[in-house]
Amino acid sequence: MPRLRLALAQIDPTVGDLPGNAALVHGWTAKAAGAGAHLVAFPEMMLTGYPVEDLVFRESFVAASKRAVDDLAARLQDDGLGETVVIVGYLDADTVGPRNALAVLHRGTQIATYFKHHLPNYGVFDEDRYFEPGDTLTVLRVGGVDIALTICEDLWQEGGPFAVAADAGVGLVVNINGSPYELNKDDTRLALVARRAAEAHATTAYVNMVGAQDELVFDGDSMVVRPDGSLVARAPQFAEHLMVLDLDLPAAEPVPPVVDHAEMRVVNVFVSDSVPANEQPAPPPEIAARVTDEAEIWQALVLGLRDYVRKNGFRSVTLGLSGGIDSAVVAAIACDAIGPAAVVGVSMPSGHSSDHSRDDAADLARRTGLDYRTEPIQPMVDGFLANMALSGIAVENLQARVRGVILMALSNQEGHLVLTTGNKSELAVGYSTLYGDSVGGFNPIKDVPKTLVWRLAKWRNEEARRRGDTPPIPENSIAKPPSAELRPGQLDTDSLPDYEVLDPILAGYVDGDLGRDDLVAAGYDAALVDRTLRMVDLAEYKRRQSAPGTKISIKAFGRDRRLPITNRFREGGM
């Protein structure tokens, strides 16, 4: 059996940074070559970043992407890396239209191309809007092994390129991915890779991107699975990583079989019948341990924020610290993401602020070491009220809006990114002040329901104790009942059911797309369901204007869930 040394590079590109991404591919190819790899695979759309959205429609961007492929091939050759076969995703276009493409680079040129066959068009994906599907399967012969090349969604569909790969008798399928993180998706992926490896009768190597792009965070989780479903190697989540392993693979037939498949034509590309053997075997394949759900989500939120900050040119963030749990958790995520010295937390007490709100905010600052400031808002609120007669909810919201003005002023003055702290439950029911506490450029907990915010807080503190560090979140912030403190004695429960009751209804309606009758049939109180669904429907206008935030669930607000604002349909005819 021929032995190939394969490298899978799960790395973090930046959308639009073609030279930077090409430099990353160059650098990681050098590492792979240094480790004796014959072949190195990079993620989907690695050279452009992913997803590039409507940049696809710009001819100048397509041209720049193609140029980046040519330049990269030439540079690799010039720098003595031309012998390593490089598989890399990019944006292409031909007379049919734009393509989600994969290039094979060898000895200074692009020797093969593959166009993604299955285009995902659900959830956050709109690939039917952007790309034309490919109708050929590229089979590369390297070191006497036939290797089929596929891209992401190709793996998620039965009877597509993997079935054709089986007919072509390949020994390996390489699948390059831009597969965003969702809780539990890693379990789905492993099962899928195993199913496709069985369908192709071939070992399948899956390489995924890592890093964040706006609302999406890519978790890596690259892996290699044998056709019998056994897992050979698996990379960690949420970290750049080069997985290098030796694979003994079936030798290709001297003459490739003729494949008669209605859907796809096979194109064979010859590279080599043999490759130089490595003197030393590669280290034994690693299988990274799985982590708990809370650890996984925390890592996703930290990476999501860190990459948003870094890739958008910020060096620091600011947020209001109320002493409550949401701002405490966001502050802890920010400290983990960019370090406490770059996190400016502002306590902005009003006449209604309790002592504990200030004490708990100060305690959080002490525990984390973030840059803590106090800006009392009452004089500014009073100044406003002295010039404009306001009452009731207008005065309540004025406080939240003055805080928003202060945070934006600090951002303008000192250059911080403003973080907004509304959790998914609040966003669902519209429990926030427009242009007030909803102000901000990025919301790390946008997709985290309130009950999960508490779970994460407890997990993060426990994790700190386990490591012998100071738990970042004051126990008091975890234990006290949530309150917006916009009027004396206000509690969230004055307006909303307990979050333990609310969150499952929201999960059914928002994440599960259940209707009113389904929820009532599932045992939820009919009046409560009606009230909750109405609040969710009426808050669409707030969500449409809300800051982006990291997706961690099957259905995040934003691109995953698109609803009309002007909408008279009410579940149950309410």
Ligand SMILES: Nc1ncnc2c1ncn2[C@@H]1O[C@H](COP(=O)(O)OP(=O)(O)OC[C@H]2O[C@@H]([n+]3cccc(C(=O)O)c3)[C@H](O)[C@@H]2O)[C@@H](O)[C@H]1O
């Ligand atoms: N369909 C539509 N399209 C566009 N705009 C629309 C609209 N419907 C109303 N509006 C506008 O929205 C305004 C109402 O929204 P808004 O001004 O936000 O005010 P509103 O939603 O009435 O009040 C905010 C609520 O959130 C609570 N809150 C505030 C702050 C923090 C927290 C917390 O615990 O975290 C909770 C607060 O106690 C209160 O119950 C209207 O005056 C109108 O200008």
Ligand SMILES: Nc1ncnc2c1ncn2[C@@H]1O[C@H](COP(=O)(O)OP(=O)(O)OP(=O)(O)O)[C@@H](O)[C@H]1O
């Ligand atoms: N006194 C305050 N000082 C600074 N920021 C505040 C203050 N009150 C509210 N904020 C900001 O507005 C956001 C929403 O306010 P809210 O009082 O609902 O706090 P929270 O952190 O969401 O906690 P909880 O909802 O558990 O009380 C806070 O997260 C915080 O960023």
Ligand SMILES: NC(=O)CC[C@H](N)C(=O)O
């Ligand atoms: N880029 C893609 O094709 C991603 C689609 C795929 N279903 C995933 O989430 O992994």
